Amino acid sequence: FTPQQIHICYGKIPTDVIIMWATVAKGPKMSVQYSFNTKINDFNIVVADQEELKINNEKGVKFLYRAYLKGLKPATVYYYKIISKQNGVSSDLLQFNVPSTGFDHFQSYMVLADMGPYTHNLQNIVHEAKNNEYTSVFHIGDIAYDLHTGKGSTGDKFLNNIQLMTAKLPYLVSPGDHEAKYDFTHYRYRFSMPTLSWPMKTEELYYSFDIGPTHFISLNTEMLFHVFKKDDQLAWLEKDLIAVNKRSKRPWIIVMGHRALYSSCDNRKDCLLETPIIKTSLEELFFKYGVDIYFGGHYHNYERSWPVYKDKVVAQHYKNPKAPVYITIGTLGQEYLPEPIRRPGGQWSAKTENKECFGVLEIFNSTHLHWKVLAAANNAKIDQIWVIQT
Known part of the structure; x- marks a missing residue:
């Protein structure tokens, strides 16, 4: 017991x-x-x-x-x-x-994806989260590799391995392709996410919530490959984005989903066949309603874009950006499948990295957001940007 x-x-x-x-x-x-x-x-x-x-x-x-x-x-x-x-x-x-609900109260979020019990630096990440004042942790899909593997024993091992972190910090997850098996059953039962019933329903594995000046959205990008299932999620997403009323309610809109919209990965069919489907489904909505950053995983590397729309760079800076920034933070999956970036996939690619790393999203207030990337082995800084809205 x-x-x-x-x-x-x-x-x-x-x-x-x-x-x-x-x-x-x-x-x-x-x-x-x-x-x-x-x-x-x-x-x-x-x-x-x-x-x-x-x-x-x-x-x-x-x-x-x-x-x-x-x-x-x-x-x-x-x-x-x-x-x-x-x-x-x-x-x-x-x-x-319990987080502050004020707009000018500093909030810090750990962001990662594609992590399992055999990730090289798993315990470094767990202790970093436990020992610092993060508001919560976002794990954007491919959880445990896999929750159901070993007839459930791998999921148990992983969740016990990260308990020092997850018993203290809200652990917010999004489903990836490795959660989809058995109708997402292990994902739906093992987790309970904001606004959703429990066990979670297969057709409703997406949610949103607000903390201070930030509106967070988590999507089930696997459903975007199903013609008859994606429409409800996309209708919900547009309704949610309209309701945010960005300028007067939530200055920052952050979206999470396992599949990337932009990636320089070029060594498997996902890059050529599946990424365009995700981009076609989501990019127009993100641009139209002022999404600030989209975080994804799936590809086991790190990549940050310039503000970009339909493959065209809108600006090579992040002050009052007129298009979303796309960030892939999947390097922790390298133990399971190495996927180094060989060359940038386009002018939109601002920074790439193949070392195992995790991200930290810092919301200072309604006008200043800081993003930094730290090496999983020793917390050395790999990348950082300020996004400023005036």
Whole structure:
């Protein structure tokens, strides 16, 4: 009954927090006990929902739990334990931060993709996240290589390996091609993302939420290859972008999706056949509604574009850009498939890198955004830009 694979995420709004975990055996009801001081008391208890993950999970931990904490105070540290009073089970005392909702409060986000239990520098990344004041972590698809591999045991191993990070920081995921098998079942059951029901529905694996001046959108780019399934997501995306009303509500619009729109990768069919489908589906909407940055993975390299629209460079700077910036941050997948960039794919390509790395998105206020890329081995700075809106 001991809780494992603990990870947290935002609920419908960032002042709601979802806590998830798994147990080997099915037992009596389990709960989360929480407080904003270290003296956990019985007045703050949420009973968890429970589901059983059966499909291709013969060797995996089957019993999954989800507790939804509502109405938390912004900019506050909370302490929590996962407990079962009936059998005396209790996790260690853990903690998380509820983000500030203010527009001028600094926020910092770790951004990565294509990461699994055999990523070379996995524990360096986990400890970097745990020991620093990140607001949350975005993992943009290809999670664990794969959640269902080894009949579920690989997903268990990975989620336990990153628990030091994910029990403290909201872990926001987007589905990639490696999550699609078995109708996304392991992804839909193992995670619960903002605004979505749980287990998540196959046809609704996309979501958005706001923190301070930033509107975040996560897409299921795998659905864009299905003619009869992509229309609902694209209609939702346009409606969501219209509702942002960028100038008066959210100055920054950040979109995440596993598949890249721009890539200099040239050594597999994805580059020639699949990337154009993603670009045709999304680029016009991003340009029309003022998306600032699109983050993707899939290709196991790093690449940053200039502001670009339909392969034409709009500017070779990032002050008041008139088109989106496209960033691929998939280098952590090199252990599984090396994909070095041999040459830039066009004038739109501003920076490439083949070392394992992760990104840090820093929102300073409504006018200044900083992006930096750090080597996974030693945190050495590889790339950085300022995006400025005046």
